[in-house]
Amino acid sequence: MRDQVRFTTSLFQPPLEQSENGAALANWLCAKLPASFEAACMEEDWGYLIEFASPRLSASKIIVGCSHVEEQQWSIAIMHERSFFDKILKRPVPVAELREIIAAIDEVVAEEAAISEIEWFENDEKLQERNHGVRAFEG
Structure with missing residues (x-):
């Protein structure tokens, strides 16, 4: 499943400091995702993370x-954090939830006129890298 997208846009200014890396993109994406996701962003050492407060997604x-x-x-990049217990107990990856989030991000990115060179x-x-495409679920 395609779970990462790279694109070009002038919507955001390149960060001046590492601590700002991805902040504008994360805030913009949180505002664009469905309200039911209850998305919020936080700083990480390599960029910004978006987490979901919706009980179903969290x-x-x-x-x-x-x-x-x-x-x-x-x-x-959309990722599933597998805990030690998830691995030991062989809990399945939440494919339906991953697909829902990926589809929402795909729609937001594809509909933004200021975004180009989507991959x-x-x-x-x-x-x-493998399985490249313009949309998340296209063949």
Whole structure:
């Protein structure tokens, strides 16, 4: 499943400091996502995270990472945090919730006229990009 998108936009200014990396993108995305997601962002050492307060989504431990790549290029990565117990108990990945969040981000990015050069992809176990496409779920 494509779970990361890279795109070009002039909506946000490149960060002046590492602590600002992805802040504008994360705040913008939180405002654009459905209110039912109860999205909120927080600073992380490599960029900004979006977490979900909605009980349905927060229980799934899905987070979204927003960061600046270079010049006017930005990235959004959708991740599932698997706990030690999730792994030991072999709890399934929350595919339905991941798909819902990815679909919402795909729609927000695709509908924004100021965003171009959209490229969705997934990373394999060696963090090599594969399965590239303009939309998250296109063939």
